[in-house]
Amino acid sequence: MDSNVIDQTPLSASPTERRDSLEKLLQHRPDIQDLKERHILLDTNVAPSLQATREELARQRKADDLKKHLEHRPEREELVERNILPSSNAAPALQANARELEKHMLADHLDQKIQTRPAPDELISQGILTEDEDPRFPTV
Structure with a gap:
């Protein structure tokens, strides 16, 4: 069944019809590994309540590393002298x-x-x- 299928069972339907509709959709839902491969679920051992904090810490660490590397990058004149950048303006x-x-x-x-x-x-x-x-x- 297509993963974009929406349950069209009316709310006025009997409880058994709604339950059957839900069970049918649950049988065709993607498995956890598929959701991880599609980056819908995180592939981690961390508790769900800590996942957002973990992601924020990882993002902050990347930002800090980038800032550190940018502070140590050579000036344009040095790159021109080493023939990495053209001297042309x-x-x-x-x-x-x-x-x-x-x-x-x-x-x-x-x-x-x-x-x-x-x-x-x-x-x-x-x-x-x-x-x-x-x-x-x-x-x-």
């Missing part, structure tokens, strides 16, 4: 675009540096490279 929705732009700007900068680097002949004439280190003629 951009909105979170724009941070991915900002990182992509930064990456492209770095690639463009490196391309520009490569294009303006001195030729091997110039480095050899300045004494920075020896003729043995000339990258155009690999040694075998």
Whole structure:
């Protein structure tokens, strides 16, 4: 029988009809384990009169633990320094675009540096490279 069934037996019905209706519904009620799995009943050994107090104490303990951890959490500057948070002040929705732009700007900068680097002949004439280190003629 569906667990959402409501007893529609009229109050004017005879006591035996109401009792039979109630017995029929009680036969199909969910068992205790089902109610615990659905979080309707608490799965505990504590007396029902103490369950609310126990839950409140558990909730308070979690709140105290959270407060303690929040007090000890590192500052934003430390997280940026450790590369946990981005140094950008951009909105979170724009941070991915900002990182992509930064990456492209770095690639463009490196391309520009490569294009303006001195030729091997110039480095050899300045004494920075020896003729043995000339990258155009690999040694075998």
